[in-house]
Amino acid sequence: MTDQTQQALPQGVSAQQFEAALAKLRGLLGADRVLTSDEQLAPYCKVMMSAPDEEHRPGAAILATTVEEVQGVLKICNEFKTPVWPISTGRNFGYGSAAPGTRGQIVLDLKHMNKIIEVDPVLCTALVEPGVTYQQLWNYLKENDIPLWLSCPAPSAIAGPVGNTVDRGVGYTPYGEHFMMQCGMEVVLATGEVLRTGMGGVEKSNTWQVFKWGYGPYLDGIFTQSNYGVVTKMGLWLMPAPPAYKPFSIRYESTDDIELIVETLRPLRIAGIIPNAFVIANVMWEAAAIIPRSKYYDGDGVTPPSVLAEIQKKEGVGAWNVYAALYGTPEQIEVNWNIIKSAVEKSGKGRFITEEEAGNTEPFKYRAQLMRGDMTLQEFGLYRWRGGGGSMWFAPVSQAKGSETKAQMELAESILNEYGLDYVGEFIVGMRDMHHVVDVLFDRSNPEETKKAHECFGKLLAEFGKRGYAVYRVNTGFMEEAANLYGPVKREVDRKLKRALDPNGILAPGKSGIFI
Amino acid sequence: MNGIQARALIALGSALVLTACGTKTDQPKTGAGGGQKVTYLGKESIPKDKAEMVFQQTCMACHATGVGPVITGRDLPPEAIKMFVRNGNRAMPAFTEAMIDNETLDRVAQMVSTSKAPAPQPAQ
Structure with a gap:
C-alpha cells in the first residue's frame, strides 16, 4: 500500500476495499501495470482547469492492453464497487486532461491498446483502438503511401481519434465534425458484454465501417460524452487526398465586423462552396500562436484595446481572421474561389491572404496544416x-x-x-451551427487568479444559460452545471440509461453529470 | 518529489524561461502521400527509432517551432528533463509511462541533454 492510495479513495470506498481491488487488478494485469506511486501518478494529475488538483486526483492508474483485460478489470471493479475512469490518450487539455472526474477513481489507461487494425484505401475507412494517436495514424498513412487525410483537433500529434470523437471534438477539414465521420464501435459494457454497434453485430459482415446506422435504435451516440461503456475499437472515415488544395485567410480590421463575416460566409458554408469547418479567430487567438502577450504588455488584467490595436498593426493580424480552404480539382477550386471572392468583395470588407502571399509564416502555416489534417502543435x-x-x-x-x-x-x-481575463475566442463554423470556443486562460500558479477564473467560468455558464446558450462540452470541474442547462428530463433519462447499463455505477461516475 | 528532483526542476525551471517568439520557420513542407517525399521537422523520413520519434514528433513539435522554449544545445540535465516530461510544467503537458516508457525517456533525455544548439535563424 502507498500513501497515495490512502490519500485518494473514491467516495464510499474503504481503504481495505480499494486495496483488495488493487490486489486483484495486479493479479489480472501484473504489478507493473497497476500504478500507485506518486511518481507514476503525477502525469495523470496534471490538469489545466481551475478546480483544485486534489478533487481530481486518481487513486491509481491501470494499463489494459486487450478487450479481455478490460472485461476483467470491469468484473473486478464491479466486485469491489470501485469506479474507473477510462482514458484513451488522456490529452483532453482544458477539459480535464487525463485526471478523473472525481477524486480517487482508478484511471483505466488504454494508451497501450494502440493497434491500427485496418485502413481500407479503397473505401477510405479505418478501424483503430483507443490508444492510437493522430500522429501514429498519420505516420502509418505516409509510410504506406496511402493518400488519405486525417481530420484532427489542434493538439493533433499527441491526441487520438477515439478519445476526441467520443468526446465529440471537432477538426478543421471537410470531415471536421468527427462524430459524423465515425462508423462503428466496439464497446465493453459494465457487465462485461462486448457490443459492436451498427453493422458490427452481424456475423461475417464486412460493412461495419461503411454503414453507420445498422438496424433498430442507433446506439453509438450514447457512448459519446457518457459513462455507459468503454469504447475499445472505433471506425472512422478518412478523406481522400484531393488533387489540389487551396487554404486561404480573410482578414478583417474591426471587432464589429463579426456580424458581417458570418452573414457573408454562412450561405457559402451551407451550400458547400466552403466545404470545411472554417474558423473565425479573434486578434488574441491569432497573436497567441506567434507571440506571448508580454511582448506588448507586461501588466496584469485585461489586455488594453490600445495594445491589441498595436499588435494588429505590428504583427499584421486582423481583429478577426477567417481560415478556410478549398479542395478538389484545380477547376473545381477555381469556380468556388471566384464565388467566395465575389461574395467577400460585394460585402465591402475583408482582405484575402493566399498561401502564395503568406509563404511559410505563422499562423497561416499551422492553419493550413490543420485544414489538411497534418500534425502541428503550434496552437x-x-x-x-x-x-x-x-x-x-x-x-x-x-x-x-x-x-x-x-x-x-x-x-x-x-x-x-469583469474578472480581469481576456476574451480569446474563435468560432468554428459547422453545418448550421458554430462552436463558439473561448479559451479561458489564466495563471494557474497564482491562486488568486485561479480563483477568479473559477468564478468567471461559473458565471459564463450561468449567464449564457439564462439566455438559452449552452456549451457542447466542458471540463470535468463543471460537468454538473453544464448538465443542468439541458434540463431535468434529459438528466433523468441519462440516469435511467446509466442504471440500466451500469447498475453499480463503476464507469466514470460523474461524467457529463451522470451518476446512478 | 524527492530533494534531488526538486533541485533539478528548479534549476531547469530557471533556465527555461519562455523566450521564443519567432513568427517564421524554415522547415520543409509535409507531404501528402501520393508518392510525395515526406518530410517532418527537418527529417526526410519518419524516424524508426522510438526515442528519435519521440524527440522529433513530440518534443520538437513545440520546442523547435517557437511554441516552447529552446531545449537543444543547452546542456540541460537529463534528470531535470525527465522531471518535466513526467510532471509537466505550467503550459507543458505531462507524459505518462504509457505514452513514453522509462527506457525511451532515458534515451530522449540523453539526446536532448547532449544535443547541439539549433542553427541560428535569419533575422525576420
Missing part, C-alpha cells in the same frame, strides 16, 4: 499568451447568424473582463 502557443498553464475551454453552441455571434461575443467578453 499550444495559446498557453503562453498569459503563461501559468491555466486553460479552460468555454464552448457555447451558437446559431450561424451574425446577430447571435455578436451577442455571444459581447457577453463573453464582458464577463471575462
Whole structure:
C-alpha cells in the first residue's frame, strides 16, 4: 500500500476495499501495470482547469492492453464497487486532461491498446483502438503511401481519434465534425458484454465501417460524452487526398465586423462552396500562436484595446481572421474561389491572404496544416499568451447568424473582463451551427487568479444559460452545471440509461453529470 | 518529489524561461502521400527509432517551432528533463509511462541533454 492510495479513495470506498481491488487488478494485469506511486501518478494529475488538483486526483492508474483485460478489470471493479475512469490518450487539455472526474477513481489507461487494425484505401475507412494517436495514424498513412487525410483537433500529434470523437471534438477539414465521420464501435459494457454497434453485430459482415446506422435504435451516440461503456475499437472515415488544395485567410480590421463575416460566409458554408469547418479567430487567438502577450504588455488584467490595436498593426493580424480552404480539382477550386471572392468583395470588407502571399509564416502555416489534417502543435502557443498553464475551454453552441455571434461575443467578453481575463475566442463554423470556443486562460500558479477564473467560468455558464446558450462540452470541474442547462428530463433519462447499463455505477461516475 | 528532483526542476525551471517568439520557420513542407517525399521537422523520413520519434514528433513539435522554449544545445540535465516530461510544467503537458516508457525517456533525455544548439535563424 502507498500513501497515495490512502490519500485518494473514491467516495464510499474503504481503504481495505480499494486495496483488495488493487490486489486483484495486479493479479489480472501484473504489478507493473497497476500504478500507485506518486511518481507514476503525477502525469495523470496534471490538469489545466481551475478546480483544485486534489478533487481530481486518481487513486491509481491501470494499463489494459486487450478487450479481455478490460472485461476483467470491469468484473473486478464491479466486485469491489470501485469506479474507473477510462482514458484513451488522456490529452483532453482544458477539459480535464487525463485526471478523473472525481477524486480517487482508478484511471483505466488504454494508451497501450494502440493497434491500427485496418485502413481500407479503397473505401477510405479505418478501424483503430483507443490508444492510437493522430500522429501514429498519420505516420502509418505516409509510410504506406496511402493518400488519405486525417481530420484532427489542434493538439493533433499527441491526441487520438477515439478519445476526441467520443468526446465529440471537432477538426478543421471537410470531415471536421468527427462524430459524423465515425462508423462503428466496439464497446465493453459494465457487465462485461462486448457490443459492436451498427453493422458490427452481424456475423461475417464486412460493412461495419461503411454503414453507420445498422438496424433498430442507433446506439453509438450514447457512448459519446457518457459513462455507459468503454469504447475499445472505433471506425472512422478518412478523406481522400484531393488533387489540389487551396487554404486561404480573410482578414478583417474591426471587432464589429463579426456580424458581417458570418452573414457573408454562412450561405457559402451551407451550400458547400466552403466545404470545411472554417474558423473565425479573434486578434488574441491569432497573436497567441506567434507571440506571448508580454511582448506588448507586461501588466496584469485585461489586455488594453490600445495594445491589441498595436499588435494588429505590428504583427499584421486582423481583429478577426477567417481560415478556410478549398479542395478538389484545380477547376473545381477555381469556380468556388471566384464565388467566395465575389461574395467577400460585394460585402465591402475583408482582405484575402493566399498561401502564395503568406509563404511559410505563422499562423497561416499551422492553419493550413490543420485544414489538411497534418500534425502541428503550434496552437499550444495559446498557453503562453498569459503563461501559468491555466486553460479552460468555454464552448457555447451558437446559431450561424451574425446577430447571435455578436451577442455571444459581447457577453463573453464582458464577463471575462469583469474578472480581469481576456476574451480569446474563435468560432468554428459547422453545418448550421458554430462552436463558439473561448479559451479561458489564466495563471494557474497564482491562486488568486485561479480563483477568479473559477468564478468567471461559473458565471459564463450561468449567464449564457439564462439566455438559452449552452456549451457542447466542458471540463470535468463543471460537468454538473453544464448538465443542468439541458434540463431535468434529459438528466433523468441519462440516469435511467446509466442504471440500466451500469447498475453499480463503476464507469466514470460523474461524467457529463451522470451518476446512478 | 524527492530533494534531488526538486533541485533539478528548479534549476531547469530557471533556465527555461519562455523566450521564443519567432513568427517564421524554415522547415520543409509535409507531404501528402501520393508518392510525395515526406518530410517532418527537418527529417526526410519518419524516424524508426522510438526515442528519435519521440524527440522529433513530440518534443520538437513545440520546442523547435517557437511554441516552447529552446531545449537543444543547452546542456540541460537529463534528470531535470525527465522531471518535466513526467510532471509537466505550467503550459507543458505531462507524459505518462504509457505514452513514453522509462527506457525511451532515458534515451530522449540523453539526446536532448547532449544535443547541439539549433542553427541560428535569419533575422525576420
